[in-house]
Amino acid sequence: MKILVAVKEVAELAEQFDISGITIGEEYFQYDLNEWDSYAIEEAVQLNEAGLADEVVIATIGPERSEETIRTALAKGADRAVRVWDEALDDIEVLDLHGKVELLAAVVEHEEPDIVLTGVQAGDDQFGATGVALAERLEFGWAAVVNDLEVDSSGETISVRRELEGGIEELANVDVPAVLTIQTGINDPRYASLRSIRQAQRKEITTLSLEELGMNSSVVESPLELLGMAEPETEGTATYFEGEPEESASALASLLEGAGVVEI
Amino acid sequence: MSILVVAEHRDGDLRDVSFELLTAGVELASTLGDELHVAIINGDVDRFAAELNSEGVSAIHTIDHGDEFNHDVYCQIVSALCDRIDPSYVITPNSVNGLDYVPAVAQGLDLPLITNVVDVEHDGRLRATREMYGGKVETSVGTEAETALLMLRPGEWPTTHEPGDATVVSHEIEVDRDAVRSTVTGFDAVAADGIDISEAEFIVSIGRGIEDEDNLKLIEHLVDMTGGTLAASRPIVDNDWLPAHRQVGQSGKTVTPTVYLAIGISGAVQHVAGMKDSDIIVAINNDSNAPILDIADYAIVDDLFDVVPELIRECGGEPPGV
Numbered sequence: 155m156k157i158l159v160a161v162k163e164v165a166e167l168a169e170q171f172d173i174s175g176i177t178i179g180e181e182y183f184q185y186d187l188n189e190w191d192s193y194a195i196e197e198a199v200q201l202n203e204a205g206l207a208d209e210v211v212i213a214t215i216g217p218e219r220s221e222e223t224i225r226t227a228l229a230k231g232a233d234r235a236v237r238v239w240d241e242a243l244d245d246i247e248v249l250d251l252h253g254k255v256e257l258l259a260a261v262v263e264h265e266e267p268d269i270v271l272t273g274v275q276a277g278d279d280q281f282g283a284t285g286v287a288l289a290e291r292l293e294f295g296w297a298a299v300v301n302d303l304e305v306d307s308s309g310e311t312i313s314v315r316r317e318l319e320g321g322i323e324e325l326a327n328v329d330v331p332a333v334l335t336i337q338t339g340i341n342d343p344r345y346a347s348l349r350s351i352r353q354a355q356r357k358e359i360t361t362l363s364l365e366e367l368g369m370n371s372s373v374v375e376s377p378l379e380l381l382g383m384a385e386p387e388t389e390g391t392a393t394y395f396e397g398e399p400e401e402s403a404s405a406l407a408s409l410l411e412g413a414g415v416v417e418i
Numbered sequence: 419m420s421i422l423v424v425a426e427h428r429d430g431d432l433r434d435v436s437f438e439l440l441t442a443g444v445e446l447a448s449t450l451g452d453e454l455h456v457a458i459i460n461g462d463v464d465r466f467a468a469e470l471n472s473e474g475v476s477a478i479h480t481i482d483h484g485d486e487f488n489h490d491v492y493c494q495i496v497s498a499l500c501d502r503i504d505p506s507y508v509i510t511p512n513s514v515n516g517l518d519y520v521p522a523v524a525q526g527l528d529l530p531l532i533t534n535v536v537d538v539e540h541d542g543r544l545r546a547t548r549e550m551y552g553g554k555v556e557t558s559v560g561t562e563a564e565t566a567l568l569m570l571r572p573g574e575w576p577t578t579h580e581p582g583d584a585t586v587v588s589h590e591i592e593v594d595r596d597a598v599r600s601t602v603t604g605f606d607a608v609a610a611d612g613i614d615i616s617e618a619e620f621i622v623s624i625g626r627g628i629e630d631e632d633n634l635k636l637i638e639h640l641v642d643m644t645g646g647t648l649a650a651s652r653p654i655v656d657n658d659w660l661p662a663h664r665q666v667g668q669s670g671k672t673v674t675p676t677v678y679l680a681i682g683i684s685g686a687v688q689h690v691a692g693m694k695d696s697d698i699i700v701a702i703n704n705d706s707n708a709p710i711l712d713i714a715d716y717a718i719v720d721d722l723f724d725v726v727p728e729l730i731r732e733c734g735g736e737p738p739g740v
C-alpha cells in the first residue's frame with residue numbers, strides 16, 4: 155500500500171507587521187510545515203512502520219523555498235517527495251481550489267497511491283477544502299476532520315472517526331482509495347532526530363512544472379480575486395492592567411476578588 | 419435567480435448555524451432582489467421545514483434519503499438540486515460536516531468556493547470577508563462568477579426570524595449508490611469522565627504559551643491557590659498534557675463561568691466558540707495583537723512566566739520554580 159501525504163508550507167505572521175495595499179512584506183513572515191500536515195505525515199509514517207504501507211510520498215505545491223520544509227517532512231520518516239511549482243504560480247494572489255486540485259490530482263494519477271492524507275486545513279489561509287475536493291476529482295472515497303483511523307485487513311476500507319462539534323464523533327467506513335483530512339491530536343508527531351535530518355538530505359525531491367504535468371497556465375486561472383486586506387478593526391473594549399508584573403498581577407487579583415471567584 | 423441555503427441538522431435537531439445561514443441568505447437575497455430558497459436533506463424534513471419557514475424565504479425544498487448526514491448523499495443531492503433550481507449563490511455552513519461535502523459539490527459542479535466566510539456583500543460582484551493568519555488579518559475575496567458556493571462560519575450572523583409562508587416542495591432525487599463510497603456506522607461521545615468544566619465558576623485556561631508540559635505545574639499551583647478549575651485550549655489536549663474533558667472550544671466544552679482567565683491562548687475562533695459567553699474574560703498574553711484581546715474584558719499584555727508567579731504570590735502562595 156502506498157500513501158501520499160499532501161502538505162503545505164504555511165506562512166506565519168510576525169507579531170507586528172504592516173499591510174500595504176493587499177500585500178504584507180516578506181520580512182514579516184516565517185515559514186513552517188503546516189501544523190495539521192505534521193499529524194498527517196506522522197499517521198502515514200506509523201502505517202508504514204506497522205507494515206500496512208510500504209511507501210510514503212510527500213506532495214506539495216510550493217516554491218523552491220519550501221524545500222526546507224519538505225526536508226523536515228522527509229526527516230520525519232517519509233521516503234521521497236514531489237514538489238510542483240511553476241513561474242505561472244509566482245504572481246497568483248489566491249491559488250483557487252480547482253487549480254490546486256488539478257495539480258495535486260496530476261501527481262496522484264502519476265503516483266497511484268491507495269491513501270492520500272492531508273491536514274484538515276492550512277493554518278495560514280484556513281481554507282479547509284483541498285482534500286475533499288481532490289477526492290471528488292479523483293472519484294476516491296473521503297472523510298474530513300479525522301481523529302482516528304484503522305485500515306481493515308483486506309485493505310479495502312478504512313474505519314475512521316470524524317470529530318464533530320461538541321465532543322461528538324462520527325464513526326464511518328470509507329472505501330479505498332481514499333483521501334482523509336487529518337485533525338490535530340490524532341497522534342503524537344515525532345521530532346526529527348539529527349540522524350534522520352542528515353538522512354533526509356539524501357532523499358529524493360522531484361520537481362515538476364506545469365508543462366511536465368502536461369498542463370498549461372490556464373489550469374491555475376482563478377475565479378477569485380483578492381480585493382482587500384486589513385487588520386480587523388478591534389471591537390476590543392478590554393481594560394489593560396499595565397506596569398510591572400507585580401502591579402498588573404495585583405490589579406488582576408483585586409479583580410478576581412471583586413468578582414467573588416477568589417478569596418484572598 | 420435565487421439564493422439557496424442548505425440547512426444542517428444533527429440527532430433530530432436543526433443546528434443553530436442553519437438559522438444563521440437563513441439570516442445571511444435573507445440579506446443577500448434582498449440586496450440582489452432574488453428569491454431565497456432553503457434545502458433540507460434527510461431527517462424529519464417536514465418538521466425542519468416548518469421550523470425554517472420564515473419571513474423572506476420563498477421556497478423550501480425537502481429531500482428525504484435517510485436520517486442523518488452522509489457526505490456522498492449530500493453531495494449528490496445538493497448538486498442535483500443546483501441543476502434543478504439554478505441558484506446564483508449557494509450558502510452552506512462552515513461546520514465539520516460542511517467541510518465534508520461542500521468542497522466536493524464545488525469540485526463536481528466546477529464552481530468557485532469561498533470558505534470560512536464571516537461577512538458577505540454584493541456591489542455588482544460578490545465580496546466575502548474571511549480571516550487569515552489566525553485572525554490577525556482580514557481579507558476581502560471577490561468573484562465575478564455568477565454562481566458560487568459560500569461556506570459561512572458559525573456564530574457570525576444572528577438567528578431571529580419571523581414566521582413565513584414559503585411553499586414546501588418535496589423532491590425525489592435518485593442517489594447513485596455506486597458513487598456512495600462511505601457509510602456512517604454510528605456516533606460516540608468523548609468520554610465525559612472526571613470533572614465537568616462547564617459547571618465551573620472560575621476557569622483558569624491554559625494554551626500553547628505554556629510551551630512545555632513541565633511548566634503546567636505553575637498553572638496547577640495557581641489553580642490550587644485560587645480554587646479555580648483548570649481548562650485548556652486544544653494543543654494542550656492534543657499533546658496529552660491534559661485530558662479531553664478539559665478542552666474548551668468547538669470540539670470540546672462550552673463554558674460560561676463568571677471569570678474565564680485565558681493564559682497563553684491566542685483566541686482562535688474554534689476556541690472562542692466555547693468561551694465567548696463567559697461573564698468576564700481576562701487574557702494574559704505577550705502578543706498585543708492576539709485576537710483574544712478583542713473579546714477580553716481585562717487584559718495583561720506581558721509574559722505569563724512573569725505574571726503568573728506574581729499572581730500566585732498575590733493569592734498568598736509561593737510559585738514553584740519553572
Ligand SMILES: Cc1cc2nc3c(=O)[nH]c(=O)nc-3n(C[C@H](O)[C@H](O)[C@H](O)COP(=O)(O)OP(=O)(O)OC[C@H]3O[C@@H](n4cnc5c(N)ncnc54)[C@H](O)[C@@H]3O)c2cc1C
Nearest residue numbers: 625626627651652667668669670682683684689704705722
Ligand atoms: C475543526 C477544528 C476544531 C478545533 N477545535 C478546537 C477546540 O475545541 N478548542 C481549541 O482551543 N482549539 C480548537 N481548534 C484549534 C484552533 O484553531 C487553534 O489552533 C487553537 O485554539 C490554538 O490554541 P492556543 O491559543 O493555545 O495556541 P496558539 O494559537 O499557538 O497561541 C498561543 C498564544 O500564547 C501566547 N504566548 C506565547 N508565549 C507566551 C508567554 N510566554 N506569555 C504569554 N503569552 C504567550 C502567544 O502570543 C499566542 O497568542 C480547532 C481547529 C479546527 C480546525
